[in-house]
Amino acid sequence: MRLQLSGGAPLVALTFEPHPREFFAPDAPPFRLTTLRLKAHCVEALGVDFLLVLHFDADFAALSAESFVDRVLVGALKSRHVVVGYDFVFGHKRAGNAAVLTELAKTKGFAVTAVPPVSAPDGSVYSSTRIRDLIAGGDPASAARLLGRAWEIEGRVVPGDKRARSIGFPTANVDFERHYLRPKRGVYAVQAGIDHGRGTAWQDAVANFGVRPRVAGAAELLEVHLLGRREDLYGRHLRAALVEYLRPEKKFDDLKALQAQIGEDCLVARVVLERTRAEFRAAERPRGGPAPETPV
Ligand code: RBF
Numbered sequence: 030m031r032l033q034l035s036g037g038a039p040l041v042a043l044t045f046e047p048h049p050r051e052f053f054a055p056d057a058p059p060f061r062l063t064t065l066r067l068k069a070h071c072v073e074a075l076g077v078d079f080l081l082v083l084h085f086d087a088d089f090a091a092l093s094a095e096s097f098v099d100r101v102l103v104g105a106l107k108s109r110h111v112v113v114g115y116d117f118v119f120g121h122k123r124a125g126n127a128a129v130l131t132e133l134a135k136t137k138g139f140a141v142t143a144v145p146p147v148s149a150p151d152g153s154v155y156s157s158t159r160i161r162d163l164i165a166g167g168d169p170a171s172a173a174r175l176l177g178r179a180w181e182i183e184g185r186v187v188p189g190d191k192r193a194r195s196i197g198f199p200t201a202n203v204d205f206e207r208h209y210l211r212p213k214r215g216v217y218a219v220q221a222g223i224d225h226g227r228g229t230a231w232q233d234a235v236a237n238f239g240v241r242p243r244v245a246g247a248a249e250l251l252e253v254h255l256l257g258r259r260e261d262l263y264g265r266h267l268r269a270a271l272v273e274y275l276r277p278e279k280k281f282d283d284l285k286a287l288q289a290q291i292g293e294d295c296l297v298a299r300v301v302l303e304r305t306r307a308e309f310r311a312a313e314r315p316r317g318g319p320a321p322e323t324p325v
């Protein structure tokens with residue numbers, strides 16, 4: 030859907046960083062579905078003109094609902110039309126909601142639309158909680174149906190121990206943000222995306238999310254093995270879109286058996302990615318924009 034509201038005014042998406050939940054509950058279990066960088070990609074693909082990121086801190090949290098409207102929505106942005114979700118709350122002690130915003134808007138000269146909850150054709154409500162449950166449960170395909178895109182892990186590629194390379198499957202290790210949701214541990218067919226200026230180049234890949242049972246005391250890590258052209262990705266941002274869960278992580282005593290299993294994973298992933306390619310590309314394409322770049 031290409032949003033078009035008040036004729037001619039730019040369309041701005043407003044978001045907060047850190048996520049308010051990170052600010053209020055820093056020790057809560059990881060829950061984020063996007064990094065800021067990924068959010069920017071998604072918002073751009075929707076045809077939004079600007080992404081405005083407000084720094085969320087103690088001062089900001091202390092703003093009353095009315096001050097937020099006066100300073101940000103009216104003062105800074107001169108908003109004509111504000112769209113919020115039905116359950117949006119804002120301002121000090123979450124005192125503002127869609128009804129409060131609608132009431133304030135009457136005297137301040139802008140329109141408000143509160144978007145009601147929306148259900149998928151199968152009756153399930155589009156909710157971030159539901160999406161988190163599916164991802165944590167190892168069902169990225171169902172999560173993608175609710176999201177309208179494959180769920181992605183995005184992060185900088187950090188140096189690994191080069192062990193995977195020594196067994197013939199070099200991997201890019203993706204650093205996890207503290208608050209980023211963890212998928213179910215195991216092996217996935219993924220589309221791996223590398224940013225190239227104007228767009229993202231996607232490649233077939235297979236990935237293991239786990240603790241690497243062979244490595245004592247290892248932290249959780251996403252290891253991405255590209256099935257196509259190998260690239261040196263150290264320091265780059267990698268997008269890993271989870272397409273399908275293939276199997277749980279297993280403990281191998283024998284390196285040969287591990288190698289054989291990963292080889293098998295690559296074959297299965299190729300089949301899965303071929304079958305799902307058209308759908309993945311359609312969801313990834315910016316609205317009205319060009320097809321995603323493919324690697325040369
Ligand atoms: N290591 C394991 O101990 N068990 C696994 O089930 C396992 N599966 C993997 C699947 C893929 C697709 C890849 C790329 C690696 C896998 N590894 C597994 C290897 C492990 O994550 C790591 O690369 C090596 O242990 C070297 O650190």
Ligand code: MG
Pocket residue numbers: 189190191193199200201202252
């Ligand atoms: Mg590696």
